[in-house]
Amino acid sequence: MKTAPTIPLEIIPATQQDLDRIVRIEQESFPAPWTRKMFEVELDGNPFGSLMTARAILDGTGTALVGYMCFWVVFEELRLMNLAVDAPARRQGVAAELVRRALAAGRERGALRAILEVRASNGPARRLYEQAGFRQIALRANYYTHPVEDAVIMGMEPL
Numbered sequence: 107m108k109t110a111p112t113i114p115l116e117i118i119p120a121t122q123q124d125l126d127r128i129v130r131i132e133q134e135s136f137p138a139p140w141t142r143k144m145f146e147v148e149l150d151g152n153p154f155g156s157l158m159t160a161r162a163i164l165d166g167t168g169t170a171l172v173g174y175m176c177f178w179v180v181f182e183e184l185r186l187m188n189l190a191v192d193a194p195a196r197r198q199g200v201a202a203e204l205v206r207r208a209l210a211a212g213r214e215r216g217a218l219r220a221i222l223e224v225r226a227s228n229g230p231a232r233r234l235y236e237q238a239g240f241r242q243i244a245l246r247a248n249y250y251t252h253p254v255e256d257a258v259i260m261g262m263e264p265l
């Protein structure tokens with residue numbers, strides 16, 4: 107995995123004010139995107155969930171939200187639930203940094219293993235997770251809809 111992002115970044119929790127931009131990136135990134143309501147539940151209604159944002163630090167002009175990650179820590183298990191980076195900001199280590207932070211948060215909260223699922227055709231994401239230390243542990247046939255596709259289950263243990 108990249109040792110550090112190639113743009114200056116800060117990783118901080120999302121707020122309600124971020125939802126318009128998160129939902130836009132989500133809609134541009136996935137064939138079956140999460141709805142705004144689903145992100146609202148992660149922000150306010152899920153005691154296990156965290157929604158983190160990656161913000162590019164701009165020269166003297168503030169920050170711009172370029173990516174986000176949702177993860178759950180359910181007792182001993184860290185579950186990576188959602189991750190996307192705005193298309194113009196990709197391949198600069200933003201996702202790798204978000205994954206690194208989620209793994210660190212899981213360890214801090216006592217998780218012993220991490221798990222995620224990814225569309226079988228999503229080569230960029232599978233490579234990202236492999237670089238982060240995940241390995242394929244199962245394949246679920248026809249798990250996804252819109253379009254129908256297998257899910258690759260990836261895990262990391264010990265975390």
Ligand SMILES: CC(C)(COP(=O)(O)OP(=O)(O)OC[C@H]1O[C@@H](n2cnc3c(N)ncnc32)[C@H](O)[C@@H]1OP(=O)(O)O)[C@@H](O)C(=O)NCCC(=O)NCCS
Binds near residue numbers: 190202228231237
């Ligand atoms: C997958 C995604 C999150 C990667 O975000 P990113 O910020 O561009 O990723 P990074 O720059 O941190 O890349 C880290 C590593 O992942 C792999 N990777 C990322 N994008 C890749 C691509 N387009 N092709 C091949 N490998 C890729 C590489 O191994 C890369 O390391 P390298 O640049 O040193 O080769 C981004 O492409 C995205 O938002 N895609 C649409 C949504 C999605 O698929 N989310 C994941 C759902 S499980």
